[in-house]
Amino acid sequence: MHEEIASNKRRTVLLVAGAFLFFGVVGMLIGYVFGTGPIGLVVALVIAAVLSVSSFLYGDRLVLASSRAREVSAADEPRLHNLVEGLAIAAGMPKPRIYVVPEQAPNAFATGRDPEHASIAVTQGLLASMNRVELEGVIGHELAHVLDRDMLVGTIVATLVGAVVLMSEFLMRSWLWGGIGGRRGNDSNGGPATLIVFGIGFALMVLAPLAGEVIKRSVSRNREFLADAQGAMLTRYPPGLASALRKIDASPTAMHSANNATAHLWLSQPSRIEGTRIGPLEKIFATHPPIAERIRRLEEM
Numbered sequence: 001m002h003e004e005i006a007s008n009k010r011r012t013v014l015l016v017a018g019a020f021l022f023f024g025v026v027g028m029l030i031g032y033v034f035g036t037g038p039i040g041l042v043v044a045l046v047i048a049a050v051l052s053v054s055s056f057l058y059g060d061r062l063v064l065a066s067s068r069a070r071e072v073s074a075a076d077e078p079r080l081h082n083l084v085e086g087l088a089i090a091a092g093m094p095k096p097r098i099y100v101v102p103e104q105a106p107n108a109f110a111t112g113r114d115p116e117h118a119s120i121a122v123t124q125g126l127l128a129s130m131n132r133v134e135l136e137g138v139i140g141h142e143l144a145h146v147l148d149r150d151m152l153v154g155t156i157v158a159t160l161v162g163a164v165v166l167m168s169e170f171l172m173r174s175w176l177w178g179g180i181g182g183r184r185g186n187d188s189n190g191g192p193a194t195l196i197v198f199g200i201g202f203a204l205m206v207l208a209p210l211a212g213e214v215i216k217r218s219v220s221r222n223r224e225f226l227a228d229a230q231g232a233m234l235t236r237y238p239p240g241l242a243s244a245l246r247k248i249d250a251s252p253t254a255m256h257s258a259n260n261a262t263a264h265l266w267l268s269q270p271s272r273i274e275g276t277r278i279g280p281l282e283k284i285f286a287t288h289p290p291i292a293e294r295i296r297r298l299e300e301m
Helices: 002-034 039-066 078-091 124-129 132-147 150-177 179-185 192-235 238-250 280-284 291-299
Strands: 097-101 108-111 119-123
Touching (some): 039 108, 039 119, 078 097, 097 124, 108 150, 119 124, 119 132, 132 150, 132 192, 132 238
Parallel strands (some): 097 119
Antiparallel strands (some): 108 119
């Protein structure tokens, strides 16, 4: 189990480093096209840093609001509070704030920039369908996300990907408006410089978002395996989370409050197709590894 955790951490580091490298290459390329050299990269990094800090500090509020989560007290949900408090003590972290999402599909997520500012949200469907050990397995998984500061990792990668997309769109729009072609080619009808900028801009518009999504979702899938393993260590009962995942996988209920921006936060990939499981197209861009593979790894612990 410890080797699996170490392997997942190494892969995450490599993926995040790849995201920074990808962003840097695109920034330097745009700086070259504009004739500003490294200035383009520096400006892009500053923009990404500002966006990352904003998302890091206030992203949890937006996520909770978008999911219609409602904070509950110990009097409202005593079983849930007892489980969260006990596992938080075992993990050596403050007790997170606890929310319930008005959804019948069984699912959960954690958010917050660090253990001191963490929140855990579970759906009404999860509370209704899970027994104590299953619910404990889910909570352990979510606390692992908090301890690993996965929101920080996800925010950095998502912001870098978003910045690359914005830069590629800016480059393409500059060509369409004739700004770069007019300055570099001194020819209102276009020229070699215009064609080069168009080619680079078009390639970036097509490839940058796809490459960025591959990196972002690879990080997300890897962090799920890591949270499964660490959550199982925290509860000391891997079958609890495995059983919870089986119930979630068998549920036909769709998630109504989930969207592409928050899908990676949930315990399981949320399907928005009523009465069906995740479709083929959703699997291609899945933010989570297959549940069957997650269950297999838990059973081998």
